[in-house]
Amino acid sequence: MINQRSFFFNVDWLSILLFLFLITIGWFSIYAAVYDENAVYIIDFSSNSGKQLLFIMVSIMLGVVILLLDSKFFYVLSPVFYGLTIMLLVAVLLIGRNVGGNQAWIPIGSFRLQPSEFAKWASSLLLARYISSLTGKLNDFSNALPAIVILIFPMLLIMLQPDTGSALVFLALVFTLYREGLSPYFLVAGFMMIILFVCTLLFTKLVVIIVISFVSAFIIYYFYKKNKRIVATTIATFILSVVFIFSVDFVYNNVLQAHQKSRIDLLLGLINDPKGAGYNVNQSKIAIGSGGLLGRGYLQGTQTKFNFVPEQSTDFIFCTIGEEWGFAGTSTVISLYLFLILRLIFIAERQRSSFSRIYGYTVACIIFCHFFINIGMTIGLVPVIGIPLPFISYGGSSLISFTILLFILLKLDANRMGII
Amino acid sequence: MDSFFNRKYVIQTIFIVITLTLLIRIFYIQVIDKQYLLSANNNVLRRLIIYPARGIILDRNLKVLVQNEPVYDLMVIPGQVAAFDTLAFCNLIGIQKNIFDSQFVRSKKYSLYRASVFEKQLSAKTAAALQERLFEYPGFYVQNRSVRYYPDSIAAQFLGYIGEVNDKEIEKSGSFYNKGDYIGKSGIEKSYEDLLRGQRGVRNIMVDVHNREKGSFFEGKYDTLAVSGDNLISSLDKRIQQFGEQLMNNKIGSIVAIEPETGExxxxxxxxxYNPNMMVGRQRGNNYMKLLNEGTKPMxxxxxxxxxxxxxxxxxxxxxxxxxxxxxxxxxxxxxxxxxxxxxxxxxxxxxxxxxxxxxxxxxxxxxxxxxxxxxxxxxxxxxxxxxxxxxxxxxxxxxxxxxxxxxxxxxxxxxxxxxxxxxxxxxxxxxxxxxxxxxxxxxxxxxxxxxxxxxxxxxxxxxxxxxxxxxxxxxxxxxxxxxxxxxxxxxxxxxxxxxxxxxxxxxxxxxxxxxxxxxxxxxxxxxxxxxxxxxxxxxxxxxxxxxxxxxxxxxxxxxxxxxxxxxxxxxxxxxxxxxxxxxxxxxxxxxxxxxxxxANLLPKKPALKISLTAIDSINKKIKADSIKKNILPKLKPKLNDTLKIKIPKPSIKKLKDTLYETLKPKPSR
CATH class of the missing domain: 3.40.710.10 (DD-peptidase/beta-lactamase superfamily)
Structure with a gap:
């Protein structure tokens, strides 16, 4: 057992270094995004960059506090955190402030609290606690149900705001569940659903059904004598697929809202509207694309500086990096993220307690999900879903909750030799 | 180590593959596809054309025949206009309220943030009066431009005139001209257009998303200066040109004088x-039509x-x-x-x-x-x-x-x-x-x-x-x-x-x-x-x-x-x-x-009336006097005034010709 006094040597400094890199890049990018040649103040607490500096300081202090707390604290209090965030999610629906159609913020003085950001780590903690306490298999429905309820409950509340983007992030935790024993069929099914959804929108239902009929027929023909089970599975999959295909239209037309439909249509190239619905993505691609290999130079970006890209310090902050630092900058940032996420998985895997490991995976999945969706939407690979880029996007709630998310894991990791 | 340990590789692989997809896509739009850079420049860059001064035309003794004179266009940026006393403003620039309204709607339709011409070619006096009170009307400003001015009002057909390009001319020039540009339409202005127009300059400026100017692009590295048009020294002698025009006053005809040893x-x-100054300014269109319809054909x-x-x-x-x-x-x-x-x-x-x-x-x-x-x-x-x-x-x-x-x-x-x-x-x-x-x-x-x-x-x-x-x-x-x-x-x-x-x-x-x-x-x-x-x-x-x-x-x-x-x-x-x-x-x-x-006034003295009256006279001889009073005259009178299309001597001329030809035909002289 490692001495409690050598605690700081046990903290994963590499992760902290990556964290510091990302928030630094974030601050400089926000500064560039709101930069105005006529008003040059490095620290101006009325501007986004000034406020972000404040958030960074708060985050670092919170990180230190978390590292100083007892690691049992999080295990024990996870239901309390969960309960608190659920209360906040209910409260935001009642007293929250509506900004841009989303009732997602609770105003506190001149700042605004976004409970959905905190719901992520609170849910993760409770999920980790629940799964680690399981004795049976997660694959059993009775065991899986509470886990699903833990995730679905905050998701539904967030969707009521409605903030579909933040709610979707919870789906990323399917990877965590998979790691803990959930059947791989869920992953495959999810993947197939995405493919079928896209294909059905791109082509007609008939074409998609014919194609999957051929594929199924081929599999049945090939395995007919060797493996009856695969044949049965294929038939079942085929039937479910056909049902799904017919439900696509219904979901598309009745469940999705108009702006969500148009975002999907834009992505699939079904409509082309660079001045209207497609304006954000088009301008974002222009900004990133104009960066070239090495970029235009710091503070030299014209697209971001002259406000062609909307939401440029929050959801579209990656444009500033892309335009001013070029492919050199974007590939660096992406590498930093990948490195951090793989490092987190590595940390998770070295935990002795399953609670820490499961929590580690949730952290990696949530950060990855944000990273992929955010960057994917700025380059037109994913429909526009308004979620922030972890550690980089402007926003106090987002930065603080990601810091808490990360530092709880680092605390658990520093204490991995101890017993929870 | 738990039983699902190996699954970490699956998850890591998925994450890596997705990340690589992002990287490849970004590499494509940043490094390979160049269209985004073009679009970015389209977003930000505005090419402002700087018009050079048009070349002036002198006579052979270097006296000015055509020069440039400043005029003032009233410009408006509708987005910056605040509430103001429109009636006083209309009085100031001398337009009707309804014209003001329709013009303002037009400017707004064009762009809220970009300047457009509100009223063309204000006189120097109006512009000065307006300039003083412009602070009351945010969003309006006065822009200088130059127009042609003919100090002696002579040699109109020789010098020609300029006018806004039409679609045909734009097409012919290979889009060298833009809508609203001026081009020589006749005379020297047309035949020496290439020299007179000079070289247009370009100023590249950057604008923000609302088209507000945000400074010059690359500190003006790609800007070019306008080069004024060449001055032309014409062969004309102003003294005899002017004298000649005076002598030909109230006469129809021409004078051409040439220096034999040069052909000048x-x-x-x-x-x-006509006064060439008529082809400049706000009344240009009206004047042009008037000249075009003039019976003596001054054009x-x-x-x-x-x-x-x-x-x-x-x-x-x-x-x-x-x-x-x-x-x-x-x-x-x-x-x-x-x-x-x-x-x-x-x-x-x-x-x-x-x-x-x-x-x-x-x-x-x-x-x-x-x-x-x-x-x-x-x-x-x-x-x-x-x-x-x-x-x-x-x-x-x-x-x-x-x-x-x-x-x-x-x-x-x-x-x-x-x-x-x-x-x-x-x-x-x-x-x-x-x-x-x-x-x-x-x-x-x-x-x-x-x-x-x-x-x-x-x-x-x-x-x-x-x-x-x-x-x-x-x-x-x-x-x-x-x-x-x-x-x-x-x-x-x-x-x-x-x-x-x-x-x-x-x-x-x-x-x-x-x-x-x-x-x-x-x-x-x-x-x-x-x-x-x-x-x-x-x-x-x-x-x-x-x-x-x-x-x-x-x-x-x-x-x-x-x-x-x-x-x-x-x-x-x-x-x-x-x-x-x-x-x-x-x-x-x-x-x-x-x-x-x-x-001397040698203009035809209303030939229409003269000819028609003789026509009536000849009719008079054939018809009894009282019947003229009652029927024919009233019917013919309105016709007299509009044109000279009453046919009279033609048949007789034709008859004469025929007889002449007949007399000529039989024997070619040898």
Whole structure:
């Protein structure tokens, strides 16, 4: 057992270094995004960059506090955190402030609290606690149900705001569940659903059904004598697929809202509207694309500086990096993220307690999900879903909750030799 | 280690693959696909075109003919306009409230954030008054621009005018021009457009998403300066141009004066003219339509576009060609019995019974008989078939620049008419025709069409004794003193020098003691020839061409005054005054001499009414008096006022012609 006094040597400094890199890049990018040649103040607490500096300081202090707390604290209090965030999610629906159609913020003085950001780590903690306490298999429905309820409950509340983007992030935790024993069929099914959804929108239902009929027929023909089970599975999959295909239209037309439909249509190239619905993505691609290999130079970006890209310090902050630092900058940032996420998985895997490991995976999945969706939407690979880029996007709630998310894991990791 | 340990590899692989997808996509849009950089520049960059000052045009003594004058356009940026007292504003700039409203809506429709012209070309006074109170009207500002200004209001048809480009011109220029640009539409402004317009400059500025200016792009690295248009030094002499226009006031016709030793045009008067300043400014459109609809056609560039039979001045050309053909020499004598008898019953009347005349005398006296005889000899007795004799004659005459364009540096020049042999073959449906079929060509009548420019050029040819430089209007371009190379080439007309002497002597006598005696100037020997062109549509045209002085000629001039009668009465004195003005810069003739010409009004006196009244008179004779009062007159009266389309003498003319042709037909003279 490692001495409690050598605690700081046990903290994963590499992760902290990556964290510091990302928030630094974030601050400089926000500064560039709101930069105005006529008003040059490095620290101006009325501007986004000034406020972000404040958030960074708060985050670092919170990180230190978390590292100083007892690691049992999080295990024990996870239901309390969960309960608190659920209360906040209910409260935001009642007293929250509506900004841009989303009732997602609770105003506190001149700042605004976004409970959905905190719901992520609170849910993760409770999920980790629940799964680690399981004795049976997660694959059993009775065991899986509470886990699903833990995730679905905050998701539904967030969707009521409605903030579909933040709610979707919870789906990323399917990877965590998979790691803990959930059947791989869920992953495959999810993947197939995405493919079928896209294909059905791109082509007609008939074409998609014919194609999957051929594929199924081929599999049945090939395995007919060797493996009856695969044949049965294929038939079942085929039937479910056909049902799904017919439900696509219904979901598309009745469940999705108009702006969500148009975002999907834009992505699939079904409509082309660079001045209207497609304006954000088009301008974002222009900004990133104009960066070239090495970029235009710091503070030299014209697209971001002259406000062609909307939401440029929050959801579209990656444009500033892309335009001013070029492919050199974007590939660096992406590498930093990948490195951090793989490092987190590595940390998770070295935990002795399953609670820490499961929590580690949730952290990696949530950060990855944000990273992929955010960057994917700025380059037109994913429909526009308004979620922030972890550690980089402007926003106090987002930065603080990601810091808490990360530092709880680092605390658990520093204490991995101890017993929870 | 738990049982699902290996699944971490699956998860890591998925994460890595997805991340690589992102990287590849980003690499594609950042490094491979260049369209985004273009789109980014489109977003941010605005090319502002800086218009250069248009070149000014000077006369040969460097006096300004056209210059640029500042005007003020009122601009508006609708997005910045705050509430204000619109009525006071309308009064200030002098427009109606409803015009203000519609204009404002138009500007708003164009762009909220971009400036557009609200009111064009405010006067300096309005602009100054507005400038003082502009602070009350945010969103409005005044922009300077320059327009053409003609200090002396002369030489309108020569200088031409500029106007906004139309779609056709934009297309023709390969989109060099943009909508709203100005381009030379006629005259020098058109033919020297490339030089006058200068080089446009470009200023690259950056704008934000609302099109607000955000400074220059790369500190102006890609900006270019505007280069002003070249100044043109025209060949015109402002003094005689102005004097000429005054003399032609209230007359229809042209004056063209050429410096024989260079081909430079000294005066280019087209009358009636208009004030070129009318083609500038806010009233331009109205003025243009007014000029276009004017009965006297002021927009018609008479010196290069009006074609007249030259009349007697053509005898000079015939005299030269006949000598070159060795048909006559200066000593050839011909007896004039008061006309030239030709063909079977043809007779071309002469003005007088001249008796015996040699070539010099024939020119001096303008004897029709002599030239009828000479022409007949050239065509019929050339040793060829008459049709080929005619062809040979035509060939020689065409070298004088007749029947083809002189390619002066003005647009829309007309070539005139020198009929081909085929025309007559077609008309007579036979090749067996001779001089008797177009004898009027001998005295410059008939199917001839010669522009005043061509007449002046012939005078220059005689002054030069056998060659001419292409007449041109521009002496030098900017400081470079260069002109088109073709303007420095001598064009020989194929007449030997010695044949000019008798002709020049004859022309000198025309002024000294002949028809143009009235136009004689002491100490300046003018050689000229009058012409009185028979005009089937009305009174005769008065024509005169001349050069002076006889030794070392400095000016060749042609004057045409339409419907004015004798060449000696109007055209010759006008030419003589201009010659004196040009050579001496002063007029020695008494004031009444000049005043008579200045004050004469030779415009057709409402020909419509006149002709119609005679028509009615002729009708009167056929119809009883009381029936006119009751029926005919009231019906005819309204018709009188609108046009002269009442047909009267035409049938009789046609009848005359027919009988003439019939008398000519039977026997081609041999």
């Amino acid at each position: 045009i000294l005066a280019f008067v087209s009358s009636p003219s 018609f560039i008479r010196p290069t576009q009006a074609e007249y039979p030259p009349g007697s001045i053509f005898k000079v050309i015939n005299a030269l060609v006949a000598q070159q053909f060795k048909t006559v020499d200066y000593n050839t004598v011909c007896s004039c019995p008061g006309g030239y008898r030709y063909g079977y019953r043809g007779f071309m009347k002469c003005t007088h019974v001249h008796g015996s005349l040699n070539l010099i005398g024939a020119i001096q006296e303008s004897c029709n008989t002599y030239f009828g005889y000479t022409y007949a000899k050239m065509v019929d007795k050339s040793g060829l078939r008459p049709i080929n004799g005619y062809r040979k004659w035509r060939e020689a005459v065409s070298k004088f620049g007749i029947g083809s364009k002189l390619n002066i540096d003005l647009p829309a020049e007309r070539k005139g008419l020198l009929p081909t042999a085929e025309l007559y073959t077609k008309r007579w449906k036979s090749e067996k025709w001779g001089s008797g079929f177009n004898i009027s060509l001998s005295i410059g009548q008939g199917e001839l069409g010669i522009t005043p420019l061509q007449m002046a050029n012939v005078a220059a040819i005689i002054a030069n004794k056998g060659y001419y430089y292409k007449p041109h209007l521009i002496k030098a371009i900017g400081n470079k003193k260069i002109i088109r190379p073709e303007f420095t080439q001598k064009n020989y007309v194929g007449i030997d020098t010695q044949y000019f002497s008798p002709v020049i002597e004859g022309m000198s006598r025309v002024v000294k003691q002949g028809t143009a005696y009235y136009s004689k100037i002491n100490d300046i020997e003018i050689c000229g020839k009058t012409g009185t062109v028979q005009n089937p549509h009305g009174a005769n045209h008065s024509v005169f061409f001349a050069f002076a002085p006889r030794i070392n000629p400095k000016i060749a001039i042609a004057v045409v005054v339409e419907n004015a009668g004798y060449g000696a009465t109007w055209s010759a004195p006008i030419a003589s005054l201009l010659i004196e003005k040009y050579l001496r810069d002063s007029i020695t003739r008494p004031k009444y001499y000049t005043d008579r010409l200045l004050n």
